[in-house]
Amino acid sequence: MNGFTPISALVGGTLIGTACVLLLWLNGRIAGISGILGGALAGPERLWRWLFLAGLVVGTGVYVGLSHAWGGTPPPAPRQALPVWLLPLAGLLVGYGSALGRGCTSGHGVCGLARLSLRSLVAVPVFLCCAIATTWLVRHVLGLAT
Known part of the structure; x- marks a missing residue:
């Protein structure tokens, strides 16, 4: 486990937990990615599912961009x-x-x-x-x- 940074782990865990709680409170849904993806491909309420999945991708891009901007180590290849x-x-x-x-x-x-x-x-x-x-x-x- 090279380059473990507890601060980024804490921030990431907090963001994941907050997203899960908000999805449950505001939408009444559990944040299980496989269920969200399955429903986005063939199911009801596709818009929020696609937005949630897009947020995962965009959030990763923002993290990588900010870690480079702040001089952090890039994610492993x-x-x-x-x-x-x-x-x-x-x-x-x-x-x-x-x-x-x-x-x-x-x-x-x-x-x-x-x-x-x-x-x-x-x-x-x-x-x-x-x-x-x-x-x-x-x-x-x-x-x-x-």
Whole structure:
């Protein structure tokens, strides 16, 4: 974990939590990204969903721009050691897992845990264990990432 900055982590976490609370209070919706994306592609109330997703992209751009302007370190480059064909496969597996778990890591981890949802209290440790196992498999068994 190189270049950990607790201030930016605190600010980022506060912004994520604030966005989740505002979406719940103002719209009555849980800020689960997979559900928001699914509804934006084929569902009701598409406008707010597209605006929320656009805010994720624009917010990232603003962060990167400001970190450069303030002399901060740029975000790390994507890993080059992974084959490109793994990216769509990984995306499909994440989408399948989100549907299977009835929500994604953001919905369960940020919103579900905050609401003390029993389903989220079970889902989050399962997500983490699967992530640890996948990282170990990719790095140590398949030797694909450095």
